[in-house]
Amino acid sequence: MTEEKVLIKGNYAIAQAAINAGCQCYFGYPITPQTEIGEYLSGKMQELGRAYVCAESELGAINMVMGAVATGVKAMTSSSSCAVSLMQEALSYAASDELPVVLVNVMRTGPGLGYIYPAQGDYNQAVYGGGNGDYKLIVLAPSTVQECVDLTYRAFYLAQKYRNPTMILADGLLGQMMEPASFGEYPYPEVDVSSWALTGAKGRPARTIYSVATEEKKQIQHIYDLHKKFEVIAENETSYEEFNTEDAEFILVAFGSMTRNIKAAMNVLRAQGKKVGCFRPITLSPFPYKNIKALAEKGKDMIVVEMNMGQMLKDVKYAVEGKSQVSFVNRPCGEWLSVEEIVAAVNEIIAAKEGSISGKEMESRYATSI
Amino acid sequence: MQQVFSIPKSMKKDFKYTFCPGCDHGIAIRLVAEVIDELGIREDIISSTSVGCSVFLYDFLDVDCVEAPHGRALASATGVKRARPDKIVFTYSGDGDFASIGLAESMHTALRGERVTSFCINNTTYGMTGGQLGPTTMMGQVTTTSPTGRNREYYGYPIKVAEHIALCDGTAYSARVALDSIPHINEAKKAIKKAFQVQLDGLGFGFVEILSSCPTNWHLSPEGAHKRIREEMIPVFPLGVFKDITENK
Numbered sequence: 001m002t003e004e005k006v007l008i009k010g011n012y013a014i015a016q017a018a019i020n021a022g023c024q025c026y027f028g029y030p031i032t033p034q035t036e037i038g039e040y041l042s043g044k045m046q047e048l049g050r051a052y053v054c055a056e057s058e059l060g061a062i063n064m065v066m067g068a069v070a071t072g073v074k075a076m077t078s079s080s081s082c083a084v085s086l087m088q089e090a091l092s093y094a095a096s097d098e099l100p101v102v103l104v105n106v107m108r109t110g111p112g113l114g115y116i117y118p119a120q121g122d123y124n125q126a127v128y129g130g131g132n133g134d135y136k137l138i139v140l141a142p143s144t145v146q147e148c149v150d151l152t153y154r155a156f157y158l159a160q161k162y163r164n165p166t167m168i169l170a171d172g173l174l175g176q177m178m179e180p181a182s183f184g185e186y187p188y189p190e191v192d193v194s195s196w197a198l199t200g201a202k203g204r205p206a207r208t209i210y211s212v213a214t215e216e217k218k219q220i221q222h223i224y225d226l227h228k229k230f231e232v233i234a235e236n237e238t239s240y241e242e243f244n245t246e247d248a249e250f251i252l253v254a255f256g257s258m259t260r261n262i263k264a265a266m267n268v269l270r271a272q273g274k275k276v277g278c279f280r281p282i283t284l285s286p287f288p289y290k291n292i293k294a295l296a297e298k299g300k301d302m303i304v305v306e307m308n309m310g311q312m313l314k315d316v317k318y319a320v321e322g323k324s325q326v327s328f329v330n331r332p333c334g335e336w337l338s339v340e341e342i343v344a345a346v347n348e349i350i351a352a353k354e355g356s357i358s359g360k361e362m363e364s365r366y367a368t369s370i
Numbered sequence: 371m372q373q374v375f376s377i378p379k380s381m382k383k384d385f386k387y388t389f390c391p392g393c394d395h396g397i398a399i400r401l402v403a404e405v406i407d408e409l410g411i412r413e414d415i416i417s418s419t420s421v422g423c424s425v426f427l428y429d430f431l432d433v434d435c436v437e438a439p440h441g442r443a444l445a446s447a448t449g450v451k452r453a454r455p456d457k458i459v460f461t462y463s464g465d466g467d468f469a470s471i472g473l474a475e476s477m478h479t480a481l482r483g484e485r486v487t488s489f490c491i492n493n494t495t496y497g498m499t500g501g502q503l504g505p506t507t508m509m510g511q512v513t514t515t516s517p518t519g520r521n522r523e524y525y526g527y528p529i530k531v532a533e534h535i536a537l538c539d540g541t542a543y544s545a546r547v548a549l550d551s552i553p554h555i556n557e558a559k560k561a562i563k564k565a566f567q568v569q570l571d572g573l574g575f576g577f578v579e580i581l582s583s584c585p586t587n588w589h590l591s592p593e594g595a596h597k598r599i600r601e602e603m604i605p606v607f608p609l610g611v612f613k614d615i616t617e618n619k
Binding site for chain 1: 382412413414415416418421425428431432433434435436437438439441442445446447448449450451452453454457458474475477478482
């Protein structure tokens, strides 16, 4: 198999990967910075004889995806931040109905309309859900254009394998940047959907997919079952990447595009003789709690770097369970925290730990209290 | 001996009747089932219902069904049909679902000319939540949220759904029927069949608005409710076919 690389924009990479993954239907509504996904697919899907609908709204788009995937085909929509908010009701339904919806969120700035500056402010919404009730999405966070390809493949597979709505949480930086990437072939087996997909009640009893629960006991059991399923997902599918954590005293933790800068910052800090490593969850949900805890138990301090006011930070603190110190370096949105800024911030945190800057002064400089 | 009455094959055998006494949902669902039987399409159907009394369609009909959130039945149906163009897709909604919270989805499905069939039960109120003002509530009608009756100043006007759907270029068939009398029920069945037929023929969106009673929330007897349909609703929501692109063929 050829591993030929092409120079391609993140949004196009997601779109082409969806085609390769066998996505039969795309439903979408334009919003910057993800519009190229729909533009790219509008031509390609027609050429391939697959379905493409310019939906009347994001409400329409996500519900079209739900209808399509209920018949057992692969389908997706893509959107951005404030418009993903419009889809939260449907995601809650999809989780309860166990529909393998695939949704791409190329994050912009919020709250509200915000603007098209890149940001990572939708972590909470993606991981903890903006819809009602006890449910969880599978959330995958790419950090390179290559991962836009790889995690799109994985999203289609996981969504069907576990019958769970799955989100690719990218950001404007990644959506708009060009990088070399290779597509290869869709690497996952096709999932057998014949036991549940709606295809017409031919030679079998009629099937219904619904979340309305008039029987209390059934509803209680349903929520337990969904929860249990997610425990299996956490056991099997939690993934992360770590660099130089073995001898590290301080570990930079980031997700998505910010991973790029913490890796570069780590290299600078290492060259300065600082024992710094990196950790980045690939699955934000399920979150690698155990793995972070194991590092914290060895006394390694965590420095969370995010483009928000401290969202993944809470999960890292939860994972660490007070076993080591957790610091925070952030900017709410806009120009990505540069390698230099991260290096400077980390050096101050290290200095504070060594006693040359008071902890209180540190807190006022970088740590956001939550 | 000749059998003069039987339950349609497309009805489930073990359903419990959950609608209020005198509610016309039972008649509407039965008609849909009879038409599905007559067209022989039960095994090819994937239906979509959303929220309201109409959601319990799948308790009665022996066909595949996917639920949609409130108002999104036609978006869901669009997804089903685009994914499986070889299947017969229909929705069954109330007026609140179809013409209030879901009006954008409904209209745009008609405008796109999706090859799906859609039924909208118009009983001039939100039945399941206990009789509030909805998009089809009539001028002067008292509901729990229009205690002095619907008036222009506070509430604006009701929507005439079948006429609006008829205006959409993608609509192949749009009609309004009623279930208050045997002749009207017979007409209703013909319209339901036609709305499926235009889908089977690949012509476009097929739609029927069905004037139905809600005795519980109208505070009328079943008989009084049908009288209201005849005397108050039909003059405002006239019965008839508002669009039929097969008419001159």
